[in-house]
Every structure is written in C-alpha cells, then in structure tokens.
Amino acid sequence: MTHPGEITRRQLLRRIGLTAFVAGPGAGLLSACATGGAGDEPTATPTGTIAVSADPKNPFGVDAKKPLEVTIFSGGYGDAYAKDLHEEMYKKRFPGVTVKHNATQEIGTQLRSRFVSGDVPDVVNNSGPAALDLAAMATEGQLADLTALFDAPSLDDPAKKVRDTVTPAVLDNAKIDGKDLVLNYTVSHRALWYNAKLFADKGWTLPKTWAEFKALGETAKQEGILLFAYPGQKGPYYQLWNALYTAAKIGGNQVIIDIDNLVDNAWNAEAMKQSVTAWVEIQTLYGDKAYFGLDHTQTQVKQLQNKLLFYPVGSWIENEMAKDKPKDFEYAIAPIPDVTAADKMPYGAIQVGVGENFFVSAKGKNSQGGLEYLRIMLSKEGAKGFTEKTLNLTVVNGAAEGLDLTPGLKSAAKAQDTAGQNIITDARFEGWYKELFDYGTQQINVVMAGRITPEKFCQNMQKKADAIKKDSSVSKQTRGQ
Structure with missing residues (x-):
C-alpha cells in the first residue's frame, strides 16, 4: 500500500544513487x-x-x-x-x-x-x-x-x-x-540506532511490536542497560523528530503533512497523542532523567559504552562518533516498532529525507x-x-x-530497501517555522520528563501553531501530498 508523500523503492534508490551498493x-x-x-x-x-x-x-x-x-x-x-x-x-x-x-x-x-x-x-x-x-x-x-x-x-x-x-x-x-x-x-536515515554486535552477542532480536519493545526493556534493565535515551541538551529535537515519525507510522504521512501545512488541530491528531504517550511510557519505565542534562555527544558516548540500547538519530552518527567508537560496536538502524495493531505504516517503515x-x-x-x-x-x-x-x-x-560503505550505511541501505514504498516523510516546518520547531524542542523535554501530559503537549503545540498561522508577519508555506 502506498501512503501520501511516498515514492517507490526503485525510484528512491535510483534517485539517490543507492542501487549499486544495495x-x-x-x-x-x-x-x-x-x-x-x-x-x-x-x-x-x-x-x-x-x-x-x-x-x-x-x-x-x-x-x-x-x-x-x-x-x-x-x-x-x-x-x-x-x-x-x-x-x-x-x-x-x-x-x-x-x-x-x-x-x-x-x-x-x-x-x-x-x-x-x-x-x-x-x-x-x-x-x-x-x-x-x-x-x-x-x-x-x-x-x-x-x-x-x-x-x-x-x-x-x-x-x-x-x-x-x-x-x-x-x-x-x-x-x-x-x-x-x-x-x-545529504540523504539521511532517521530511526532508532543500536549496536548490532551487542545484539548478536546477547542473542537479542529487534522488537517489532511495542510489547516486544517493552519486553526487551525489561531484559536490558536486568543487565543495567537503558532501553532508550536521547540528549536533553543540544539534541532534544532528536526526540521531537522521533515522536513525529512515530505519529506518521501510526497515522500515515498525512499527520506530518497536516502539521507542516498548519492545518487546524493537526497537533491534536490521535496518532500524535498516541506517539507521545507511547514514548513517555518508555521514558518512564526504561529511561533515565539524568540524560536530560547531557548533550548529544555525551549521550552518544553512553551508547558506545553499551549503557543504552536505542538512540533516535540520523545516519550521520557513525561519522560523528568514529573517533570514539570501540571495535566491538557496530552501528545499525532499527525501524520504529508497531505502536498499535492498526498502524497505517507496517513494521519496517523508516524516515528517509x-x-x-x-x-x-x-x-x-x-x-x-x-x-x-x-x-x-x-x-x-x-x-x-x-x-x-x-x-x-x-x-x-x-x-x-x-x-x-561502512556497516551503518549498509544497514541503512538494507533498511530502506526493506521499507520499499513505506518511507516516512520529513517534517518541513522545522525550516519553515523555526519558532514552532524550537518551541517543540522545549516542550518535548517537558512532556518526556512527566511535567505535562501528552495531551497537554499536543495542546501546547497546537496553540503555538495557531498563533503562527494567525500571525500575518510570518510567511506561510504549503506542501502537497
């Protein structure tokens, strides 16, 4: 099934020159x-x-x-x-x-x-x-x-x-x-990145459902490893992206397209609420608030030390951490697990932008x-x-x-090939309405820390989007399907 904003696997691979190495x-x-x-x-x-x-x-x-x-x-x-x-x-x-x-x-x-x-x-x-x-x-x-x-x-x-x-x-x-x-x-692949060698050594498999995701969290917790973390300083937008892409997986790319186009109540869409709720639960059960005080480099070093399993980032991470990466660490990409039994995009959908x-x-x-x-x-x-x-x-x-190509890029290419037509679109409001995006990076920290509810997060974001929509001094942009 093709979703709004998606192109075929063959088209995408050909367009960005991936066919040869896939x-x-x-x-x-x-x-x-x-x-x-x-x-x-x-x-x-x-x-x-x-x-x-x-x-x-x-x-x-x-x-x-x-x-x-x-x-x-x-x-x-x-x-x-x-x-x-x-x-x-x-x-x-x-x-x-x-x-x-x-x-x-x-x-x-x-x-x-x-x-x-x-x-x-x-x-x-x-x-x-x-x-x-x-x-x-x-x-x-x-x-x-x-x-x-x-x-x-x-x-x-x-x-x-x-x-x-x-x-x-x-x-x-x-x-x-x-x-x-x-x-x-650049072409980037944003999803959950992990250490493939650690998973192989432990005999772990990638979770395909949210239940499997939480079950792995329990297993990792017994070994003193966090299931998930993101940097609260100089990197909370990683988790904002993650929440948006998860919402698109649940409700289809139209969720992000509506947000970009400042459609009324786009942030209050049920898929957006479900996404934020799911990630707040993961943070509560398997996260550590201490990471809110770390920047992206400090958090990424923690992952290299196998102190956390999954990190929401893009494919640039392999180069960013090349000098610090130990030999027993192999970057690989993992799709977002199915959040509900009725997600519009199947397991394996990833963001390519x-x-x-x-x-x-x-x-x-x-x-x-x-x-x-x-x-x-x-x-x-x-x-x-x-x-x-x-x-x-x-x-x-x-x-x-x-x-x-490096293991991380090969993994991303394979994941993109597997995703086929199920490519999650990029969120363009980041460049169109920087004030809204910056506000979102603040609010995602607040909701993930449990200081507001997921519903309040969506309401706050919608209120900010409405203000920008009504502000005649802000040039408005639109995107198609």
Whole structure:
C-alpha cells in the first residue's frame, strides 16, 4: 500500500544513487572536474538572481580573482569535507584564488550580527541547534536564488542540468515562498540506532511490536542497560523528530503533512497523542532523567559504552562518533516498532529525507562564486568525497556507486530497501517555522520528563501553531501530498 508523500523503492534508490551498493558494487564513479575560466558575464537582477551564461565551464561568470568565504557547521559531519575537498576543488578551478574557511557549531550566534551589518559569508552551511531562521532570512532578502544553479550544466556532463543529477526531493525542499533558495545536500536515515554486535552477542532480536519493545526493556534493565535515551541538551529535537515519525507510522504521512501545512488541530491528531504517550511510557519505565542534562555527544558516548540500547538519530552518527567508537560496536538502524495493531505504516517503515542545508548569500561579495561552489559540491567527485569523509550519502545520483560503505550505511541501505514504498516523510516546518520547531524542542523535554501530559503537549503545540498561522508577519508555506 502506498501512503501520501511516498515514492517507490526503485525510484528512491535510483534517485539517490543507492542501487549499486544495495545490489552489489558498481563499476566505479565518473570523475570530472572542468577547468575554470572567464566566460560570458551573466546578468544579475536586483533580486539577487543570476542568469546562466553560455559558457559551461563558468556558467555564473565567476571572477577568478575574487575571494570566497565559506562558513561550515562543524557538527556530525565535521568540516574537513569543505576545507580539504570542496574548497580545494574550487581553488583548482580558479588558481590563485583565496578561500576563507570558517567552522563553528553556533551558526546563528556567529552570523546574525554579520547579516545585520552586511558583512556576510558567501556560502553558509546552516545547521545545528543554533541555525539561522531561513524563512526570516528569505523575507529579508538574504538568500540568493538558486535557480541558476539548478539550471546550470553539471560538472560531470555539460549536456545535463544540475537539476537532472539530484534526487527530486532536493528541488521540492529548495523552495521558500515559491523560490529556490536552499540546497539540502545529504540523504539521511532517521530511526532508532543500536549496536548490532551487542545484539548478536546477547542473542537479542529487534522488537517489532511495542510489547516486544517493552519486553526487551525489561531484559536490558536486568543487565543495567537503558532501553532508550536521547540528549536533553543540544539534541532534544532528536526526540521531537522521533515522536513525529512515530505519529506518521501510526497515522500515515498525512499527520506530518497536516502539521507542516498548519492545518487546524493537526497537533491534536490521535496518532500524535498516541506517539507521545507511547514514548513517555518508555521514558518512564526504561529511561533515565539524568540524560536530560547531557548533550548529544555525551549521550552518544553512553551508547558506545553499551549503557543504552536505542538512540533516535540520523545516519550521520557513525561519522560523528568514529573517533570514539570501540571495535566491538557496530552501528545499525532499527525501524520504529508497531505502536498499535492498526498502524497505517507496517513494521519496517523508516524516515528517509534530505537535509544539511546550504545557501548562498544574496548580499555576499561573491555570489557567483558561491553558486559555483555549490555546483562543485553537486559533482560526483565532490559528492563521492563527501561520503568518503563523512560516512553519509549525498543527494547526487549515482555518487555512491563503487564505494566501500561502512556497516551503518549498509544497514541503512538494507533498511530502506526493506521499507520499499513505506518511507516516512520529513517534517518541513522545522525550516519553515523555526519558532514552532524550537518551541517543540522545549516542550518535548517537558512532556518526556512527566511535567505535562501528552495531551497537554499536543495542546501546547497546537496553540503555538495557531498563533503562527494567525500571525500575518510570518510567511506561510504549503506542501502537497
């Protein structure tokens, strides 16, 4: 059965270049890096839109002497992929150019004042708990239009436009107020992550029902292991995602689509209440409130020490913890167990989405260079190198072919293959209405700590959503099925 917002397994695997390593290693990657050079100067419009010139080697008319400034969120992916790969590729295209590299885990904190003053970086990897509000940035005219990027010839095959080399989800998620303003670069698998070696050693099997989930919790408790935990500091949104995806499993993707579209009473949907109730029960019976005082790294170290079984996160975790991971720990992905006997999505449904957004500053000193930098990222060489350095997949079609993938990525690929058409959609209100998402990360801690009921959590979220819906100063976004 196909649910709203879902595509077929074959379509999804082909679009993000997974077919080769699910079925077996491919013949290897194409590698092409065109040389830069002066071309026809494209026309810039007052809105920040840049037209594509006739020169496929320099479609944006980049001035080879202009410096480029790049700011990267140094979180789970680190920043080596930018500093040692993409920026070096840019320098190769424009010999002698200066690229200024900044890395931080506090994107908004560091950049807000710069955007106010007008001294802005050209390319920004906007991610992490302190990310900038993209909808507000768009309203302020800070985001360059990426239409020229998507219409430009790809580095690998000038006969193909960039838009034809990436998963269509990139184009769907690029839009704010109907304009292409954001590039989501990675494909992530968000579900419950666990240590496959521990399960094999214990002879445990993955729970498929909520009853089996709780039974495993009892077993683990006898050995001093928590069934589940999430970080209460710098990471409560992991559990907010988890609650949303569980609600979609129970009630179908329409639950999340309605929340994104600010549909009346969307947060009060029965599936949402059931999801939060189920997870509050797990926290009460098999969790530890001490984790509310830990950040994501501290919590993830606890998991590496086998002090907790399941952790709700995305596939970037394997790279984030690579230096700390002991040899007897093997990351693997587990679908959310069936919460009810009538869940609309069957066991095995997982969330697969695009993320890790980048934008080019419309008011930067080198917007043309910023677009070229993103075009380099979207080449197979740039995408393959990113996967090799970060252990995470990109949105570039076929870029994973021929790679020797880690156990975690192989597990995610297998889980996606098993899920077939049952792919849980991503929640877009995170980028559309940051105030609502930030409020949700606060409220999820409150309800999981037992300070409010699941019903009150849903009521509070609905009240906040209603306020945003009525606020004429907030630009409204909509998504289809």
